[in-house]
Amino acid sequence: MAQKKAGEVDAFLSRPDTSFPVVLVYGPDTGLVSERAARVASLSDVDPADPFASVVLMADELEKSIGRLFDEARTVSMFGGRRLIRIKGAGNGKALAEAVTELAADPPADAVIVIEAGELRKNAPLRVGVERGRAAMALPCYPDEQRGLDKLIDEELAAAGTSIDRAGRDALKARLGGDRLASRGEVQKLCLYAHGQGAITQADVLAVVGDVSSETVEEAVDAALAGEARRLPHLVERLQASGVSSYQIQGPLQRQFQQLLSMRQEMDAQGSSAADIVARRRVHFSRAPAMTRALQSWTVEALARSLARIEADILKSRKEAALQQVITYRLLLELSVEAARSRAR
Incomplete structure (x- = not known):
């Protein structure tokens, strides 16, 4: 079955397997789903700003006209190369699940399809269709655990060229974790606040980051x-x-x-x-x-x-x-x- 456990997703994205042109990113953490879907999309090497090579579709609209998904998937790029199709807001829609199941079993040439969904039960048709498809991969996204938070903090500290002491890190982790994008935004705000002063301290965290x-x-x-x-x-x-x-x-x-x-x-x-x-x-x-x-x-x-x-x-x-x-x-x-x-x- 083509799926990863929640703890394996980051490793998969660091060494992506391009034999899976249909990728479902799902879970209750909408920020993490969005962030990882964007990562998958970037790995396609398709310019998301190119209207001839990239398209974003909403799941509720596709339920009314599922033929558009097949049209987009089978369309050849005007200037050659791969095409990127992103589907947002997927859930338990029947038409979309059936279409994705078909595309997962028989994927289009030179197209990458990235689907963003909320929480899906194990027997949800969309999830089942992707997990059973020979050319599809399912990536679950759940709220950050401590190791995931440490990685996120380290990434932002490295980008800002700063560090944080142990007490400050513990205080910061206690205030993060609800949503990946929101957590990343809080760390970025903290780095900006402490810019130029050396290591970030617990006092900085308490002054800037609230468990909002x-x-x-x-x-x-x-x-x-x-x-x-x-x-x-x-x-x-x-x-x-x-x-x-x-x-x-x-x-x-x-x-x-x-x-x-x-x-x-x-x-x-x-x-x-x-x-x-x-x-x-x-x-x-x-x-x-x-x-x-x-x-x-x-x-x-x-x-x-x-x-x-x-x-x-x-x-x-x-x-x-x-x-x-x-x-x-x-x-x-x-x-x-x-x-x-x-x-x-």
């Missing part, structure tokens, strides 16, 4: 719980700018609603106040006000319905990878509106 993604996720989840609908658009913008993936929001959101349901059931059974329940559960002081307001707003029945909705939307976002962010952000907004309406009653 996790803090904003918590704020967005709390805003949805407490019915603070007016704050959410700004928080969503920050999440998008930080490169936070949908699964990083969905998990905390689901867990918070599960915790809130348990707390509300305890509150009703014992006749306690919302503040007493929050204090008893030792909720962190920064989140206590939002949880108290949420307990006062939501009923057990409403929380149960919302949990079912969250689970359904998580499943839907797995099936519609290209719409993951839209589904997740809409879910946050609608939950916050429901909470606000409940509090107003």
